[in-house]
Amino acid sequence: MWGAAGVALLALLETAQALIAPWRAPRTADWQAATVQLRAGFQPGDLIVAAPAWADPVMRLHAGDLLPIPIMARMDDARFGRVWVLSQRGAHAPEEAGRVQAFEARFGALTLRRFEGVAAEVTYDFLERWQDATVRRWDPVARTSSPCPWQTPASGFVCQASGNSVRRTLVEVDQRIRRALLAPPVPGGVVAVEFRAVTLGRELAVAAGLHDTWARKSPGTVCFEVWIAGQPVRSVTVDNRGGWRAFTIDTAARLGQSVPVRFQISSPQPTLRFLAFAAEARR
Numbered sequence: 001m002w003g004a005a006g007v008a009l010l011a012l013l014e015t016a017q018a019l020i021a022p023w024r025a026p027r028t029a030d031w032q033a034a035t036v037q038l039r040a041g042f043q044p045g046d047l048i049v050a051a052p053a054w055a056d057p058v059m060r061l062h063a064g065d066l067l068p069i070p071i072m073a074r075m076d077d078a079r080f081g082r083v084w085v086l087s088q089r090g091a092h093a094p095e096e097a098g099r100v101q102a103f104e105a106r107f108g109a110l111t112l113r114r115f116e117g118v119a120a121e122v123t124y125d126f127l128e129r130w131q132d133a134t135v136r137r138w139d140p141v142a143r144t145s146s147p148c149p150w151q152t153p154a155s156g157f158v159c160q161a162s163g164n165s166v167r168r169t170l171v172e173v174d175q176r177i178r179r180a181l182l183a184p185p186v187p188g189g190v191v192a193v194e195f196r197a198v199t200l201g202r203e204l205a206v207a208a209g210l211h212d213t214w215a216r217k218s219p220g221t222v223c224f225e226v227w228i229a230g231q232p233v234r235s236v237t238v239d240n241r242g243g244w245r246a247f248t249i250d251t252a253a254r255l256g257q258s259v260p261v262r263f264q265i266s267s268p269q270p271t272l273r274f275l276a277f278a279a280e281a282r283r
Contacts, residue, residue, distance in 0.1 A: 026088050030108035035062045037105055037112055038084055047080040051091035059086050073179035075207050075278040081119035087111045123201040124281035130168045138190040162186040166193055171276040173209035174243035180276035185222055185267035194262040200251045201283035207246040208238050208277035216240040220269030227262040
């Protein structure tokens with residue numbers, strides 16, 4: 001009897017939720033009014049996000065023209081001084097962290113907030129300068145290396161022996177689109193992507209993960225190393241569950257110096273290990 005009562009109560013709660021939820025959701029008029037206010041205060045370079053994150057497609061329907069691909073597929077949020085949040089049901093966005101609220105307005109079931117903070121100053125953007133890289137395939141057993149020559153922007157740097165390439169593209173990591181350098185490992189070797197003259201700031205911000213959702217069903221990890229001025233400074237293991245793994249390296253001791261920075265990618269099981277990474281030197 002108690003079991004039957006529980007099932008009946010659950011059915012009533014689910015029915016009530018199905019009837020009430022649509023009334024709590026923002027209407028098209030709410031989105032339109034909030035977007036008018038947003039456009040009035042928007043400045044080039046601002047970031048716009050939705051809270052909760054699952055409302056992002058609706059946000060883009062109304063304000064997507066203000067978000068070019070490099071911003072939508074950004075590495076992180078450090079370079080944005082102003083962040084607009086379109087929020088519903090009291091939700092907050094992780095992009096608010098470290099910033100101060102400077103504006104708030106309510107439009108029906110939708111709340112528009114603006115947060116402000118100090119934007120990171122980028123001294124070297126590896127994605128923008130990716131064609132300046134030198135890519136080589138190194139055999140650690142034979143201690144030999146061979147160049148992966150530049151071909152076209154679409155194919156990037158191609159390692160002839162394995163057919164692998166390093167190129168800038170849009171990838172999917174952790175169910176989110178990112179703009180990154182796709183640099184899959186090669187069998188029995190190390191892929192080295194080196195930038196010979198990087199102007200360093202106080203830190204080197206790096207993020208890496210595995211593309212794509214179907215390839216992540218295969219086993220195997222990737223070793224991702226960062227070298228500065230010929231010395232290894234950080235090594236991380238990237239796996240299927242790691243998502244978009246972000247970290248920073250303190251480079252304050254080399255502030256303003258122009259030095260080589262190298263990223264090394266290797267894997268004992270390189271099949272379907274589509275490593276993608278992005279990096280910025282920041283003051």
